Amino acid sequence: MRGFVHSSTPSRVIFGAGVVDGLGAEAARLDARRVLVLSGPSRRSVDRIRGALGTLFVAEFTGARMHAPVAVTEQALAVAREHEVDCLVAVGGGTATGLAKAVAARTGLPQLIVPTTYAGSEVTSVLGETANGRKTTRSSPGLLPETVLYDVDLTLGLPVDLSIASGVNAVAHAVEALYSPQVNALIDAVAHAAIGLIVPALAAVAARPADRSTRADLLEGAWLAGTCLASADMGLHHKLCHVLGGSFGLPHAPAHTVVLPHVIAFNAHAVPDVTAGIAATMGVPDAAAGLAELIGTLGGPTSLRELGMAEVDLTEAARLAVVAPYPNPRPVDAAVLETLLRDAWHGRTPD
Ligand code: NAD
Secondary structure, three states, X not given: OOXXXXXXXXXXXXXXXXXXXXXXXXXXXXXXXXEEEEOOOOOOOHHHHHHHHXXXXXXXXXXXXXXXXXXHHHHHHHHHHHOOOOEEEEEEOHHHHHHHHHHHHHHOOOEEEEEOOOOOXXXXXXXXXXXXXXXXXXXXXXHOOOEEEEEHHHHOOOOHHHHHHHHXXXXXXXXXXXXXXXXXXXXXXXXXXXXXXXXXXXXXHHHOOOOHHHHHHHHHHHHHHHHHHHHOOOOHHHHHHHHHHHHHOOOHHXXXXXXXXXXXXXHHOOOHHHHHHHHHHHOOOOHXXXXXXXXXXXXXXXOOHHHOOOHHHXXXXXXXXXXXXXXXXXXXXXXXXXXXXXXXXXXXXXX
């Protein structure tokens, strides 16, 4: 018999094609009068967002940067104060969402998020920030965005390499939820549904990147995977990626893509039934090997070396990953993790 504590996320979720055009009504629903739009420097979709907000739009800040540097948050806060905004809209991937959460953490402003990748941050109450070369996370119900508008049309142009990496990032949330201390029948069902939507869609999106039906599967799967991330404590995989991104500057989704097959193979020794279930949902004999093969076939990153990690940093990464480790079904120590990271650095077959 298992015991668990389950928290579900109370965000309002609107999913479909063209739903971003309802943003003005959604902002008004939150009694917003003065909206600040947050994005990365590309300003992708910002003009459409401004149009949808109409007279509610008062300012934009386009400086969002990956891993939410506190210095960038301070700049966005200055804009928010200058324009006396009463609501935040973020459009983009987890980077834009992270900035919205960081500003909300300091102001209490409500957030409407328009995700354009599969990162899942928009449905979690977790914020990861970086300062002085260290990434720290905090979690509070107040950080959870009020409304998420998943507009599949805004994802049609996400480049294939980013789509594969971000899709595998989402798979990682579902995988780690399945062996988390909180796993229950609901998480089990949602995580398998996420994997079952995302994995077949990865190959399909590589073949036809602008196919709306495939993109909808990926986006819906990413939402489900995000709810797993929100409800369950993540394990070794997320700890390693947290260190690789926060302390060594590796890009978030590509780092997840390289590391996930190695962690699945590592944890398979402790949770063979869970891993077999993941393989069955994926439709492959072995989850780690099947995922590694899929990533390789689709041209995704397979080594930490190609992401710019220095080999000399592997020992320090392993050391950092055992400081305040995340719960994991198989015990870890720095030596074991250094071996795993070295395999991932070389792009060896996970085992
Ligand atoms: P990202 O938001 O940085 O986006 C990656 C790249 O894709 C960027 O260059 C961006 O401009 C581009 N892009 C985004 N949408 C696009 C589109 N539709 N078309 C073309 N290009 C597009 O990366 P990400 O992987 O989505 O998010 C990573 C960040 O999110 C990290 O900081 C990570 O820590 C955070 N995150 C937090 C949580 C959480 O629960 N707190 C969960 C997941 C990720």
